[in-house]
Amino acid sequence: MQTKETNTDFEVRSLDAMCVNESSLEHKWYHNIKYLFVGIAFGIVFVKAEIVSWFRIQEMFRLQSFHMYGVIGSAVVVGVISVWLIKKFKIKTIYGEKIEFKSHAFSKGQVYGGLLFGLGWAITGACPGPLYAQIGVGATVIVITLLSAIAGTWVYGYIREKLPH
Amino acid sequence: MSIFEWIKQPWPWYVAGPLIGLTVPLLLIIGNKSFGISSSLRHVCAIVVPANIKYFKYDWKKEMWNLFFVSGILLGGMMAANFLANPEAVKISEKLAGQLTVYGITDYTGLVPKQLFNWPALLTIKGLIMMVLGGFMIGFGTRYAGGCTSGHSIMGLSTLQWPSLVATCCFMIGGFIMSNLILPLILSL
Numbered sequence: 001m002q003t004k005e006t007n008t009d010f011e012v013r014s015l016d017a018m019c020v021n022e023s024s025l026e027h028k029w030y031h032n033i034k035y036l037f038v039g040i041a042f043g044i045v046f047v048k049a050e051i052v053s054w055f056r057i058q059e060m061f062r063l064q065s066f067h068m069y070g071v072i073g074s075a076v077v078v079g080v081i082s083v084w085l086i087k088k089f090k091i092k093t094i095y096g097e098k099i100e101f102k103s104h105a106f107s108k109g110q111v112y113g114g115l116l117f118g119l120g121w122a123i124t125g126a127c128p129g130p131l132y133a134q135i136g137v138g139a140t141v142i143v144i145t146l147l148s149a150i151a152g153t154w155v156y157g158y159i160r161e162k163l164p165h
Numbered sequence: 166m167s168i169f170e171w172i173k174q175p176w177p178w179y180v181a182g183p184l185i186g187l188t189v190p191l192l193l194i195i196g197n198k199s200f201g202i203s204s205s206l207r208h209v210c211a212i213v214v215p216a217n218i219k220y221f222k223y224d225w226k227k228e229m230w231n232l233f234f235v236s237g238i239l240l241g242g243m244m245a246a247n248f249l250a251n252p253e254a255v256k257i258s259e260k261l262a263g264q265l266t267v268y269g270i271t272d273y274t275g276l277v278p279k280q281l282f283n284w285p286a287l288l289t290i291k292g293l294i295m296m297v298l299g300g301f302m303i304g305f306g307t308r309y310a311g312g313c314t315s316g317h318s319i320m321g322l323s324t325l326q327w328p329s330l331v332a333t334c335c336f337m338i339g340g341f342i343m344s345n346l347i348l349p350l351i352l353s354l
Binding site for chain 1: 172175176179182183184185188189190191193194195196199201202203204205209216221229230236239242245258265275277282283294295297298299302303309312313314315317318319326328333338339340347348
């Protein structure tokens with residue numbers, strides 16, 4: 001058993017107050033509104049490119065369409081180039097902070113959890129982002145899927161120590 | 166064709182993919198944030214039902230930006246559906262149409278198949294599996310894997326992290342197994 005708490009989460013950084021990656025800047029809540037606008041743009045792209053479509057996801061996993069592979073592939077290429085440029089030119093944030101990248105360790109969770117998520121992705125035709133967009137387009141019943149996903153997250157947190165990582 | 170009409174058409178992958186990729190530097194530059202969506206589910210747990218669980222004890226206020234971001238996705242979905250909707254029915258591949266007709270799925274309007282995902286269907290075994298169990302696997306699986314398609318497949322791969330490549334491959338394997346081997350059984354329930 002592990003005695004030291006390890007961060008298996010690639011998305012959440014401030015697990016404790018000692019987190020070295022934490023921004024020292026304090027902002028008022030309304031600074032978050034800019035993320036709302038990024039989200040709106042993102043949601044529009046999700047819907048207009050039909051990434052939130054259950055049919056598109058089935059086509060991807062049945063190898064019947066190139067669409068989703070093109071979307072994910074070109075997104076990764078643009079992401080890789082952007083991150084490389086940020087590192088090369090030491091681009092700072094709009095607040096003048098250094099942009100930090102953290103590397104993560106491998107955990108067995110990426111295999112077990114990854115497979116489980118893949119199964120869920122293909123049934124619902126949605127990963128977490130598209131769930132929000134699907135509710136937005138008016139598929140109100142997806143609220144239940146979202147609540148169930150929140151429940152799944154909670155159960156993971158509850159039994160986390162007993163799972164292989 | 167006016168620009169507005171052009172926007173209303175479904176967007177091709179080479180427009181959507183790069184726009185999604187650009188979210189990575191955008192979030193980094195406007196606030197040093199790592200792109201990731203499934204963590205929002207964890208923040209909701211931390212805020213609403215932390216239940217003294219160690220995994221949910223962290224300063225969620227510092228992660229509030231993420232909840233603003235996902236609220237934006239919901240609003241963006243609403244805007245796209247109400248103002249930029251594609252007037253024509255969604256085109257799906259003929260192969261998929263053929264395979265789905267066998268299970269009685271013939272309505273391709275809308276992004277979510279109305280014949281599978283609707284409120285009355287929640288009371289059927291098929292509906293419970295597809296909406297409730299499916300959602301549960303998304304929530305449990307993404308946190309166990311430490312991220313979802315955005316956190317691992319976009320952000321993780323953009324920063325060249327090999328654990329994210331492992332996770333992405335596992336997402337795909339899980340999806341192939343479900344769509345080709347298990348989903349046909351669920352749909353025939």
